[in-house]
Amino acid sequence: MNAEARPTVRFASSNVGALAAMKGVFARDMKVAFRQRQDLLNPLLFFIMVVSLFPLGVSPEVSFLREAGAGILWVAALLSVLLSLDHLFRHDFDDGTLEQLVLQPQPLFLLVLAKTTAHWMLTGLPLVILTPVLGVMVHLDGNSIAVLCLTLLIGTPVLSLIGAIGAALTLGLRSAGVLLSLLIIPLYIPVLIFGTGTVAAAGDGAAVGAYLALMGAFLMLALTLAPFAAAAALKISLSNG
Amino acid sequence: MSEPLPLTPEPLLQAVNLQCERDKRILFRELSFSILPGTVTRVEGPNGSGKTTLLRILAGLNDAWTGELKWCGSPLADQREAFLRNMLYLGHRPGIKPLLTPMENLRALMAGRRPVSDAALCQALQGTGLAGYENVPCRNLSAGQQRRVALARLLIADEPLWLLDEVFTAIDVDGVAALEALLQQRAAEGGAVLVTTHHDLALPGMHRLVLGAGGIADER
Numbered sequence: 001m002n003a004e005a006r007p008t009v010r011f012a013s014s015n016v017g018a019l020a021a022m023k024g025v026f027a028r029d030m031k032v033a034f035r036q037r038q039d040l041l042n043p044l045l046f047f048i049m050v051v052s053l054f055p056l057g058v059s060p061e062v063s064f065l066r067e068a069g070a071g072i073l074w075v076a077a078l079l080s081v082l083l084s085l086d087h088l089f090r091h092d093f094d095d096g097t098l099e100q101l102v103l104q105p106q107p108l109f110l111l112v113l114a115k116t117t118a119h120w121m122l123t124g125l126p127l128v129i130l131t132p133v134l135g136v137m138v139h140l141d142g143n144s145i146a147v148l149c150l151t152l153l154i155g156t157p158v159l160s161l162i163g164a165i166g167a168a169l170t171l172g173l174r175s176a177g178v179l180l181s182l183l184i185i186p187l188y189i190p191v192l193i194f195g196t197g198t199v200a201a202a203g204d205g206a207a208v209g210a211y212l213a214l215m216g217a218f219l220m221l222a223l224t225l226a227p228f229a230a231a232a233a234l235k236i237s238l239s240n241g
Numbered sequence: 242m243s244e245p246l247p248l249t250p251e252p253l254l255q256a257v258n259l260q261c262e263r264d265k266r267i268l269f270r271e272l273s274f275s276i277l278p279g280t281v282t283r284v285e286g287p288n289g290s291g292k293t294t295l296l297r298i299l300a301g302l303n304d305a306w307t308g309e310l311k312w313c314g315s316p317l318a319d320q321r322e323a324f325l326r327n328m329l330y331l332g333h334r335p336g337i338k339p340l341l342t343p344m345e346n347l348r349a350l351m352a353g354r355r356p357v358s359d360a361a362l363c364q365a366l367q368g369t370g371l372a373g374y375e376n377v378p379c380r381n382l383s384a385g386q387q388r389r390v391a392l393a394r395l396l397i398a399d400e401p402l403w404l405l406d407e408v409f410t411a412i413d414v415d416g417v418a419a420l421e422a423l424l425q426q427r428a429a430e431g432g433a434v435l436v437t438t439h440h441d442l443a444l445p446g447m448h449r450l451v452l453g454a455g456g457i458a459d460e461r
Contacts, residue, residue, distance in 0.1 A: 008278070008431050009250075009253065009278040009401050009431045009432075009433075010399070010401060010430070010431055011327050011401060012326050012327050012355070012399045012400050012401070013399070015326055015354070015355060016352070016353065016354065016355055016356055020352065020353075020356075021352055021353035023352070024348070024349055024351075024352020024353055025349075025352070025353070027349070027352075028338070028341070028345070028349040028352075031340075031341060031345060032338055032340050032341060035340040035341070035378070036340060091338075094334070095334055095335070095336065095337060095338060095339065096332055096333070096334025096335055096336035096337070097336045097337070097338055097349075099302060099330070099332055099334065099336060100330075100336040100350055101353075102302065103300060103301070103302070103325055103328070103330055104325065104353035104354060105322050105323075105325035105326035105353070105354065106353045111353070235304070236304075238302050238303075239302065239303050239304040239305060240305075
């Protein structure tokens, strides 16, 4: 404009730490979720319905339920997490907040981790809390219920973390549901096998320490790798969108 | 026409031989330009000429391009975080959560950038004409008001580079005038603004970057 008064650039000076940024992402997701309680209830209702339909549809026999109970609860939990995954990034993608998230001067994988943590707190954790009630309903004994809760407590974060990769990859697609399931379920199978295996071992009176340690290893693996993969997938999805 | 600067300051952002293909169609090729501090540049071109794509490429949201991008003289990819810290991008989609209030939205948007006091956020919202709407969920606001929530970020921005995609959409006459003044003031302060719009924007000293529809692009 006026060439004499050549303006000097003032670069942005301050920045916030990654932890504060993660807190911001987490707090916003929680707030949005609690303003839309119906979406929060959906996976929980699904979980309860599936578990309560088994005694009606297959057999109300105590022996059958005690045998299959842990498996039923695990499968129901897995499916209800799967059901909620599509929302993880979809709304943010549609309203543009995802773009702004990616453009924050922060490591994206940490922000993805914060989002995934919020997702787990809103879906996985309520399932774990409901499990004792449903466990009693399918005649599991106290010890099995405790172990089942523990496996779900370790296992559901893995489901959320792996799910985040699938949700990020299928973000650009109009109807992602089936593809998301196809991508994610194979990766869920080991978690399911070890989750139910642990409860079965506990029912037989065996020591479950080794099983739980293996599940913990799953969690650590997912915790360290999944956020990176999901962050990369988000960038690809945004680039195409 | 813009007056040439006698002493060229170092460009903030530089694009060299940028080429972008979309669906086997070349949007632009051999596109080279520099964004100097203290300038407002308007990206022009008909619909589908790649204005939005260009802005997304510059912001780093689109990877489907070849060429070179430089931030302050060195490759942008090497200093991604410094670039992000100093760049503000407003896209077609305003980045506003309909369920949250303007205050909560702004707070969330700034959370990863720098600490801003609530008073400053309040003031920014008032500055965009949203006084009294601070705590109303954004879904109850009109499209223009939602845009204004996003625009409030410009009032508290300390980033020198602004990439603004169709920011005048849904904004009323007064708002447009205020925004034009803001862009000009920003340039005078040493910021650089790159803006796409179909609105008839004519600021004194404004640069123009014209994207052609046939894939040939030139800078004027």
